[in-house]
Every structure is written in structure tokens, then in C-alpha cells.
Amino acid sequence: MLDIVYILNQIDNFLYFPILIIVMAVSGLYFTTKTRGVQIRLFIESVKLLLEPSEDKKSVSSLQAMLVSTASRVGTGNIIGVSTALCLGGPGACFWMWVMCIIGASSAFIESTLAQIFKRKDDEGKPYGGPAYYIEHGLGKPKIAALFCIFLISTYALGFNLLCSYNLQSTFMDYSFYNATTPLIIGAILAIIVGYCLLGGENRIVKITSTVVPIMGVSYVAVALIVILFNYQNIPSMFLLIFQDAFDFQSIAGGIVGSCLVYGIKRGLFSNEAGVGSAPNASASANVSHPAKQGLVQTLSVYIDTLLLCTATALMCLSTSVARDVTVSGAPYVQNAISTVFGTAGPIFITVAMVLFAFTTLLGNIYYVDNALAFLNKKRVPSKRFMQIFYLLCVVVIFVGAIIPMDAAWAMADITMGLMTLINLPTCVILGKYAIGCLRDYEYQKKAGKNPVFKLSSIGLNEEEFDFWKD
Template identity: 80%
Template sequence: MINIVTLLNQIDDVMYFPLLVVVMAIAGLYFTFKTRGVQIRLFGESLRILMEPPGEEGAVSSLQAMLVSTASRVGTGNIIGVSTAICLGGPGACFWMWVMCIIGASSAFIESTLAQIFKQKDHTGHAYGGPAYYIEEGLNKPKLAVLFCIFLIVTYAVGFNMLCSFNLQSTFMDYGFYNPTSTPIIVGAILAIVTGYCLLGGGKRIIKITSTVVPFMGLSYVAIALIVILINIQYIPSMFTLILNDAFDFTSIFGGIAGSCMVYGIKRGLFSNEAGVGSAPNASASANVSHPAKQGLVQTLSVYIDTLLLCTATALMCLSTGIPISPAVSGAPYVQNAIATVFGSIGPIFITVAMVLFAFTTLIGNLYYVDNALIFLNGKTKPSERFMRIFHLLCAFVIFLGATISMDAAWAMADITMGGMTLINLPVCVLLGKIAIDCLKDYEKQRKMGQEPIFKATSIGLNEEEFDFWK
């Protein structure tokens, strides 16, 4: 097992530096330049679009599609991921997380706009799509689309779900009853049984309750983080000095770049907001909007909510308390120790409850994306009920295993599988980027003329006969 973990870490290190760091930076900067900073320049327009009703009664609105993708983004990564980045990489990881969020938001715009342009219509008239569809239709590369779907399934059914399960059981480490041998097995078993029950058709009430509670829990988490920050407000200036000094300590960074604050900030930022990974476009394609650029703009907000709001809340809350930073407390313990300085023993309990809810909805949300990939691989029809039952039971078993593996193995698996998706999706977005950029120009042209933008494929030189929508 030690040899396997070592191998995974080596693959992880090479994949992120130099490969993914360079690809993400070049793609993000290229999209930012070509769109003239759409993610910043049209921030106000994004907020305006968010409140628009869907084009048809009963259809999915921009807001609803954004909430689905935000729900999949928001989860254990906003708490555990940030803590791990700070404890293992240093406080400067926060700065690089912010930088990649702003740059990556342009990638999120491109991928979601492409998903809208190339979306397809099912037998009920509803829209669906995602990277596999714009790879197949836009690039005419069906084999590459299949490979992307395989990476997506491995990422969300295995990598992310194992990590989510591990992160949840790690929140119990600071409790007196925690036993490193038995507790992970018990937590993993309970989580696997409940998730499996819901996946097999039961537990609809559980899903409904958690889906309702989680947004309130997210807001409560931000409020509590804000209280901790305000109580320690006198340390805010020194905290930002600490972040910036560490972020630009290039001697330290280049002395061990794979474990530096820069790489950890990029890794955990990508894991949390998934900008450019190719996951959110699966939800974006379902929105009923009059122009594809609208959903692209809305998705930039989802990236900001995840990183600039929730991840930053965790980072500033922890750093403002002055709790010692070390690899020994990376993950849930660091956050729980920080919140306990203000709320005492209630604080860690709140984090545990939040993690239970976040983890459960993340697991269910992850498998929503997996189902879409399976449909694509099955000739764009839903697999048989027998296959799905067996598959969901295997997913539940993977969740159980996730709680019992080491932290290094859990993070490496998630990083590698997510990295594979990103290395397919971002180059594809660059190749198809002109279509999304022309689409944005068309949108802005209509807005300047005082019109409500309505998209036609022919307006940017596309053959409307090749599209289910935009005729």
C-alpha cells in the first residue's frame, strides 16, 4: 500500500507541475484575453441574468442550472480542501487559489457556453449535454468523447467519492471516541448504506431534506466564519501580510515546487470550484435560455461563490485565530481547532454536522454527473435498471473503501482523475473557443442595440441543421 501511495503521489506531482499548471494558466489567460476579461467586465450582467425566468414554463432556469452546478462544487473541498492546502502548502496557497479562481472563471464561461451551443433535445423536449457532446459534435472526435466520459466516471464515482468519504470520517478524529481502526469502518459503512439506499430508489425524503437544509447550512457556515473573523479582526492586517509574503516566497516555492503553496493553492482551488474540469457544463446544458452566453456568464458566478466566498471564509477564519499550522492537523482538525477558539466544544460539532450534510449531497450530486456519462456511453439511452442497480452498489462499496484509506491516497486519487478530465476538456475548449467567443460578441452586440439577445446558429456562421436548438 505504501508503494501504491508513493506511485500515486509521483503521478500527481508530475501531472500538476508542470503539465496542468501550465495548461490551466495558458487556457485561462488566453480566454481572459480573447473575451476581454468577461468574468470581471460583465460581472454586473451576470447578476442581472441570474434573475431571469426560463424561456418556457416548467423549464430549467439559469439560476436553477447554476444552483445544480454550485451544489456539486460546494462541499467538503470548501472546508477540508482549504485546510489541507494551508497546512501542507502554507498560507500563500490562499492567494494562488484566488488567482486561479479569477483566471479560471473565464474557462468556466467558455465550457458552459459551448455546452449550451451544442446541447441536444430528449424525447420530452428537455435539453441535455456537456463536454462529451461538444467534443463529439464540435470536434467530430467520438473516441475522445468516450475517453472523457470514462475519466468523468472514474473521477466522480471513484476519486471524488472516496475522498468525500475520507474527509467525512476525518471530522471525527478530534473526538475522544475516535478509534483509527474501527471508526473509519463504521463511518464508511453507514455512509455507504445510506447513499446506496437512496441510489436504489429509496430515501427520497432524505435527499429532499438534505437538499433543503444544505443551502442554509452553507449560509450558516459563512456566518459563523464571519463571526470568528470579526472577533479576531485585529489580526486581519498581519494575516494578509502572512498570506502575501508566503505566496511570493519564490525561494521556498522553487525549492520544492510540487509541495509549494502555489501548487497546493491551484490543486485545491481546482478541486473546489472545478473551473475548466468539464463537470459544470453537464448542468449548464439543461438551462432554457435565449442565448448560450447567458449561461456562460452565470457559471462564472458559481466559481466566485465557491472560491471567493466559501473557500475564503474557511481560510480567513482559520488564519485569523492564529492556530498553529502543521501537517499533523491538516484537514478537519485544523478547521475544528480554529472554530473552537470562539465557540468552544460546540464549534467542532457544527463542523461535523456541516460535513455530514455537505458530504451526502456531494456524493449524490457526483453520481448525477456519472449517470449522464453512462447514458452517453450507452448510445445516449439510459442503461438497464439491472445494470444501474449493480453499478450503484459498486459506488456504495467505493464510498465505504474511501473512509478506510489514507489521506495521501484519497487526495492523490481525486487529483489524478480530475486532472485527466481537465487535460482533455481545456484543450478542447481552446480548439472550440472561437465559437464561444463569437457567441459572446453576438450577445454583446445585441445588448448594445438595446435588444434582448436571442441566439441563432447562423448568426456566427454555424450550420443550424447540425443543432437541436438555435434554429
């Protein structure tokens, strides 16, 4: 196992530095420039759109689609991932997560807008789509689209679910009852509950995530804020530490693979998934009058994940000045920090938060996988028997994730997610002109005092090849 873990870590390190760091930074800066900073410039507009109701009450609203994507983004990585980055990379990792979040939000706009432009219609008239569809129809590369789907399934049914399950059981390590059988029990319980929800299909997933995510997020941020306020005297030195470490380039150059820069980017990408190609699968299902609307809404999902939840974890931990090293990497560091204010109730709250984070993440992950399976099955939902067998395999993966080594879980999730990103972001760069043209059309109609309504002819596409947006 150690040899396999070593090989996975070597692949992981090479994939993120230099390859993915360059691809993500260049793509994000390119989109930011071309859209004139859409993720910052139209922030207020994004908030307004979030509350816009769907024209069809039976379809998925813009808010619901955003919450499904947020359910997958917001997960155990917001707690365990941030803790790992701070303990292994240093406080400066927090700064680089912020940087990649703001830059990456422009990539989130592009990919979700493209998903809306190229979305398809099922037999009941409901929209669906995602990167596989804009790769196939936009680039004319069905084999690459299929490869993307394979990487997506590997990431969300295997890598992320293994890691999510491991992260959840790790929060129980500090309890007195924890022993060799505890991971087995936790893995089994989690697998059974998720399996039950999966049998309810898409509607149950949307309903559960749209209810749990807001409550979960608000509660976690509120508790983190209380801890920070109790340690208000450490706030100035905390920010000084973050910026000093972030710009300690001598230290970064001395060990860049394990530096705050690389950890910040890796954990930031794992957490908010901007540019990975996951959120567009949910974005395509929203019923909106203009693709740019869903693109703008998805930028908020990235902000909620990183600037709000990841930052809440980082500042809560750093403000307490509790010991930070490899021995407490993961749940223990966060639990030690929150205990300084809430005592024994603190770790219990983190455990509850992790259960909810893991639960919604696992459901959001499977939502994406269903879409990829349909694409590989010639755009048809696989048979009920096949899906039952597949869900059973997903349940087994969740169980296994609770008992595998931490390094293997992180490396597998990082690698499969990185491969998705290496297909999706270059595709977005090539097709980005359509999303950018869509944004210009949206802003033009808004300036004219209209509620923007999109037509394919406005960006020079042939409507005969599309299911939606026809004149």
C-alpha cells in the same frame, strides 16, 4: 499499499507541475484576453441572470443548473482541501487559489457556453449535454469524447467519492468516541443515505441540492465571519502573512511541488473545478434563451466556491493563529480554529457542515456520471437494472472511501480530475471561437435593448446538425 501511494503521489506531482499548471494558466489567460475579462466585466449581469426564471416551469432553470454544479463544486474540499493546502503549502496557497479562481472563471464561461451551444434533446424534449457532446460534434472526435467520459466516471464515481467519504469521517477523529470501527460505521451510514437518494433519480437530486446548498453555504460563511471578527486584531498581520508567503519565490523554488503555489492551484482546481469539464454537464440541462446566459451564471459558481467558501475557511483559520502544521492537516486545523470562539460547539458545527457538504457533493457527482454513462450507451439512458447495479457500486466506493489512507484518496482524485482537464481545456481552446462569438452576439443584442435570443447562424454553424437554436 505504501508503494501504491508513493507511485500515485509521483504521478500526481508530475501531472500538476509542470503540465496542468501551464495548461490551466495559459488557457485561462487566453480566454480572459479573448472575452475581454468577461468574468469581471459582466459580473453584475451574471447576478441578474441568476434570478431569471425558466420559460418552461417543468424544465431546469438557470439557477437550478448552477446550484447542481455548485453542489458538486462546494464540498469537503472547501474545508479539508483548504486546510491541507494551508498546513502543507503555507498561507500563500490562499492567494494562489484566488488567482486561479479569477483566471479559471473565464474557462468556466467558455465550457458552459459550449455545452449550451452543442446540447442535445432527449425523447421528452429536455436538453442534455456536456463536454463529451461538444468534443464529438464540435471536434468530430467521438473516441476522445468517450475517453473523456471514462475519465469523468473515474473521477466522480471513484476518485471524488472516495475522497469525500474519507474527508467526512476524518471530522470525527477528535471526538472521544472515535475508534477503529468509527470509519466503518460512518461510511456505512453515508452510503445508505446516498443510495436512497439515488433511487429517486435526477429530479430528487436537483430538488435536494437546490434546497440544501444555499442554506449550507450561507450558514458556513456566517460562522466563519464571526470567528474572523472576534479576531479582528489579527486581520492586518493575517493578510501580510498570506502575501509574504505567496511571493516568497526563493522558498517556492526550493520545493515547488510542495509549495504554496502548487497546493493553491491543486486545491483551487479540486474545489471550483473550473475548466475540468464537470459543470457543463449540468449547464447543458438549463432552459435559457441564449447560451451565454448560462456561461455567465457559471462564473458565479466558481466565485461562490473559491472567493466565498474557500476564503471563509482560510481566513477563519489564519485569523485565529492556532498551530498550523502537518499533524493538524485536514479537519483538526479547522476545528481547532473555530473552537477558539465557539468552544466545544465549534467542532460539532464543522462536523454538521461536512455532512451536508459531503452529501450534496456525492449527489452532484452522480448527476454528472449519469450523463457520461448515457453518452457511452449510444446516447441512451442505460437500463434500470444496469443503473441499479452501478449505483450499488457507487455506494460501495463511498463506504471504502471512509477507510482508506488520506494520501491515496487525495492522489486518486487529483489524477483523474487532471486527466479530465487535459482533454477539456484544449478542446475549449479549439472550439472557443464559438463561445466567444456567442458572447459577442449576446452583448450586441443587449446593447440593442433586446432580451438576447440565440440562433446558430449568428456564429456560422449549420443548424441541420443541431437539436436546438434553429432559426
